Amino acid sequence: MTAFHSGFVAIVGRPNVGKSTLLNRIVGEKIAIMSDKAQTTRNKIQGIYTTEDAQLVFIDTPGIHKPKNQLGDFMVESAFSALNEVDAILFMVAADQRRGPGDNLIISRLQNADVPVYLVVNKIDKVHPDRLLPLIEDYASQMDFKEVVPLSATMGNNFEHLMELLVTQMPEGPQFYPEDQLTDHPEYFVVSELIREKVLLLTRDEVPHSVAVVVDSMKRNENDKVHVQATIIVERDSQKGIIIGKGGKMLKIIGTKARQDIEHLLGDKVFLELWVKVQKDWRDKKVYLNDYGYKKDEY
Incomplete structure (x- = not known):
């Protein structure tokens, strides 16, 4: 009998890079809201992905931005606190946006992470393939990533590859939630x-x-x-x-x-x-x- 693997994965990134869209694709249901307006996600939302031999619990964090009020402080603090107790981190960026101050802020925190960090380049369906390599090289020059995964959360391109990578990264462990449960939120x-x-x-x-x-x-x-x-x-x-x-x-x-x-x-x-x-x-x-x-x- 093959060993069961389980663990926790944080999804971080600046606003509007597609974190909630990826989470909804992972669980196959709409549990995270989507909007083209920044700061849509305010709480950490846990989505649960279960197969016969693995269970991954995903935490979608609020987009990291410069806070303007107490709600903003809460959102940024909430996002960074998600990094403390996970087995892997997905740093999500958009293929159609250049690296900006928000990304640099996240990278500065990720450089101290004790777990593997994957660079997930989303929205590859929106750019010409020639634009991808310079963008990836730019991010890779900032820190060492475990792996770079270009994908489209909307279309599903390369999604299965990302999930396979993460399952192999998870330690042996128990099934935390029933197999038909998609989120831990009431x-x-x-x-x-x-x-x-x-x-x-x-x-x-x-x-x-x-x-x-x-x-x-x-x-x-x-x-x-x-x-x-x-x-x-x-x-x-x-x-x-x-x-x-x-x-x-x-x-x-x-x-x-x-x-x-x-x-x-x-x-x-x-x-x-x-x-x-x-x-x-x-x-x-x-x-x-x-x-x-x-x-x-x-x-």
Whole structure:
């Protein structure tokens, strides 16, 4: 009987390089939200990849950026703390972006890592192959990587190769989670993230970073539907107006699109009720950060 291998893998990178897209491909389901806006991921999200002889637990960290408020501090601290207890690190960069200050900040922390660091060059479907080699050489001149893996998280190119490399890197160990479990986050967290994703996708630029979503309750009602009640929190009255929209139209669209994703996640019919609440400057007030799920003491 072959030995079982298991371990933890951190995915780090600056905002918008495709970390959440890779995580969703790894688990085969949508557990991390995706948006073209920076700082989409705020908490570390664990995705679980299980085969007959291995289990890898992936931690998708918030994109590393220069913090502008307490929420930003929390996100960067959360990202770096993920590096302390893993068996391998994926440093993800985008093939269509040059190395920048954010990458240099990450490299400075990775140079002290005690575990193998893989350079994952994502979005290779967006550039001509001739542009890849100079980019890889530039990163390789900064530090020694265990291996460089060019891939497309969206298209799946070279994805299997990356997974094979990581499985061989894992030590012998137990299966931490049941084979059909995809994430260690409770369902209400993933539900709140799916609602927040729709707000990011559908509203204008002034709203996204000031949005939090709290699921107030999730229970089955007498019609055998899952009744979800959630509150969307923003910082200004003008943002509340944008999210509600004329005659409540925008909130209805957000609710419809979020409900479809939640039904897919839960495998059940869902009745979704949404409210919008203004909480001025919540991103800079510790009490609200804790209330809305950004607790430093959990990490």
